[in-house]
Amino acid sequence: MIGGVDVILQTDLPADRALDAAVRTISRRWPHAAFQDGNTGLLLRAYPLIRFAKLNEVLVYQDHSAFERWEEIGADPSTANTMIHLLSYKPGRLTVVVDDERATEMSQLISSIRAAITDRSWRMPHFVPPRREAA
């Protein structure tokens, strides 16, 4: 994405979980999203096919036709804000690359991603194994 804007978000999640949360959040907005492994270029047609432990970058396209347009013409006004590039190489940091972070949809998505990777108010500070009665 030439000319895209890097938005760097802080996270306390491990890289794979941060990427997962971000991808899932975008998928809620784009339910027919197509995914591309940023490391290999492999197209992944559905969320369950993504192997988060094996990659550091994911490109999320609005849908399959958006992916084809990007393949065909690349960065162009007609493809603007139809793909989001996520990178997670450094612990505690997720980079979200968009065409225009001020565009309403992108701005809302970035805000939702930020919440998904940082809002952990629902979490227990430490996992406590539940008590179970002996069989």
Add this chain to the structure above:
Amino acid sequence: MNVPVDKFEWLIRDSGQAWMLDFWGDAAHAVQTLRETLRRTYDAYEHRFKDAPVRTHFNDDVLFQEQQSNPHKVKAFLQAMGATSSPDMLVMVWRILQGDIIRATQMRYEYERLFELSVELEDSLTEFGSRYSSTDINDAALLRHWGIIKMDNQPIFDGFDALSE
């Protein structure tokens, strides 16, 4: 050092959930009990999704492959197995981990009288819906794993995360 020979025991220990085995003092018995829960969960999954537009499966092969691809999801699933032995609830957890939308949930509770939890999920691609319910208050612990986001300032429960240890 003991090397676990049972691959499910290895999976549990590899996911950092050894407490599930050691809590009982008899790891072999714990593995057997958890295996039985898992088998019933696989059966419940196959029964529920046999008519889904896109047929998917849940079995040992899928679980162990997921450990290679997405260990954070398997860890979350195993933690869920520590909280509930209900196959239906565990199917629900697995579906959320596979990206289902948490379409709706209701919880009713009355002190010493009543607990009811129901959850509706939807496959985000096929829109195939599934419903899950429980009257065991221990299953409320599963809700602690749900992620919380807002989209356009509207509420969304999303995802099923492993809790911090």
